[in-house]
Amino acid sequence: MSRERLLTTIEANRGVAEASPSPFYAALLERMAQDVRDGGPTWELLAPHADEPASEYFPFRALAGVHHEVLAGERPELARHFPSTGGDGDADAAWPGVRAAFAGHDPDVLREMPHALQTNETSRCGALIGGFCTVAATTGLPLRVLELGASGGLNLHFDRYRYEQGGLALGPADSPIRFTDYWEGGTPPLDAPLEVAERRGCDLHPLDVTTEHGRIALLSYVWPDEARRFEQLGDAIRVAREAPVVVERASADEWIAAQLAGGPAEGRATVVYHSLFWPYPPQPVRDAIAGTIEDAALGATAAAPLAWLRYEPSADASSDVELRLTQWPGGEDRLLGIGGFHEHPVRWLG
Numbered sequence: 416m417s418r419e420r421l422l423t424t425i426e427a428n429r430g431v432a433e434a435s436p437s438p439f440y441a442a443l444l445e446r447m448a449q450d451v452r453d454g455g456p457t458w459e460l461l462a463p464h465a466d467e468p469a470s471e472y473f474p475f476r477a478l479a480g481v482h483h484e485v486l487a488g489e490r491p492e493l494a495r496h497f498p499s500t501g502g503d504g505d506a507d508a509a510w511p512g513v514r515a516a517f518a519g520h521d522p523d524v525l526r527e528m529p530h531a532l533q534t535n536e537t538s539r540c541g542a543l544i545g546g547f548c549t550v551a552a553t554t555g556l557p558l559r560v561l562e563l564g565a566s567g568g569l570n571l572h573f574d575r576y577r578y579e580q581g582g583l584a585l586g587p588a589d590s591p592i593r594f595t596d597y598w599e600g601g602t603p604p605l606d607a608p609l610e611v612a613e614r615r616g617c618d619l620h621p622l623d624v625t626t627e628h629g630r631i632a633l634l635s636y637v638w639p640d641e642a643r644r645f646e647q648l649g650d651a652i653r654v655a656r657e658a659p660v661v662v663e664r665a666s667a668d669e670w671i672a673a674q675l676a677g678g679p680a681e682g683r684a685t686v687v688y689h690s691l692f693w694p695y696p697p698q699p700v701r702d703a704i705a706g707t708i709e710d711a712a713l714g715a716t717a718a719a720p721l722a723w724l725r726y727e728p729s730a731d732a733s734s735d736v737e738l739r740l741t742q743w744p745g746g747e748d749r750l751l752g753i754g755g756f757h758e759h760p761v762r763w764l765g
């Protein structure tokens with residue numbers, strides 16, 4: 416029964432890889448499924464998690480562990496085949512080495528098993544910037560930005576990236592992270608006086624990209640053959656290392672309560688924001704976060720405004736991701752844009 420469930424999970428994960436597209440991982444997942452049928456090392460490694468839902472991505476966690484070792488230079492025989500290390504992308508040739516890593520119950524593989532895959536997707540700044548610019552334009556104040564579920568903190572550097580559209584431009588002209596004509600149907604106010612006075616973030620499992628382990632861990636979650644995402648993530652890590660921001664280890668409900676304890680800051684526009692974070696915490700944590708923000712909003716004034724910016728999946732569970740902004744005083748809630756989970760054009764509705 417458990418074995419059948421695991422095979423269904425592997426097949427679901429394979430579908431995700433195929434759609435991404437990651438033909439390399441899709442092919443490895445096929446080998447993993449056969450190995451589970453044969454009772455091989457993949458079965459031994461994943462059997463304790465066989466009844467977990469497919470959305471926990473245990474097969475991908477196992478592959479991320481192997482990918483970590485490949486990126487760290489510990490498996491040269493696999494580096495020859497992993498596209499992320501310049502390999503030939505031959506999954507058949509890679510499979511014996513991947514199977515051996517599973518068979519050895521390697522510490523790096525096992526280290527990835529207990530916690531969820533932790534991507535930090537810089538492309539979401541292409542959407543979030545529409546909200547930050549709207550707050551800057553409507554308040555005229557420097558921003559105090561507070562990110563929930565910040566992972567490696569890469570999206571706390573959104574103003575160090577370059578945005579260009581419709582004759583407008585924002586951010587350093589030589590930034591390696593660039594969003595050109597990212598929006599459809601209009602352009603966010605990229606000419607707003609955007610200044611970040613303070614930036615902070617929290618995560619249950621923060622990754623410190625200033626360390627080699629943190630850098631490799633974050634890269635290991637990206638599919639090895641998604642060359643553009645891989646390159647962009649590497650560039651974003653370099654930008655983050657130039658001006659490191661510590662992502663605090665904390666649950667977002669407790670952390671935001673502490674950040675907003677004194678109410679919104681005078682002379683700054685406080686922006687609480689998150690992207691692809693909301694589905695993860697349990698309902699009581701989400702309720703506590705919403706309650707804290709609503710309480711703090713009672714103290715918001717024109718000189719100490721508060722905003723809640725979200726880039727999160729729509730409630731109807733379609734593949735749309737909505738950019739929403741609520742601003743106080745006033746409490747007006749606006750749907751500013753609609754985009755996707757990864758790099759994608761965003762429709763501007765603001």
Ligand SMILES: C[S@@+](CC[C@H](N)C(=O)[O-])C[C@H]1O[C@@H](n2cnc3c(N)ncnc32)[C@H](O)[C@@H]1O
Pocket residue numbers: 533534535536537539563564565566570617618619620665666667668689690691692695696700
């Ligand atoms: C899918 S990742 C998104 C990361 C980042 N926001 C992005 O868009 O790239 C979700 C993040 O939420 C974090 N997370 C989940 N529950 C949390 C909680 N209760 N408090 C803080 N962070 C949490 C996870 O550790 C993970 O880093």
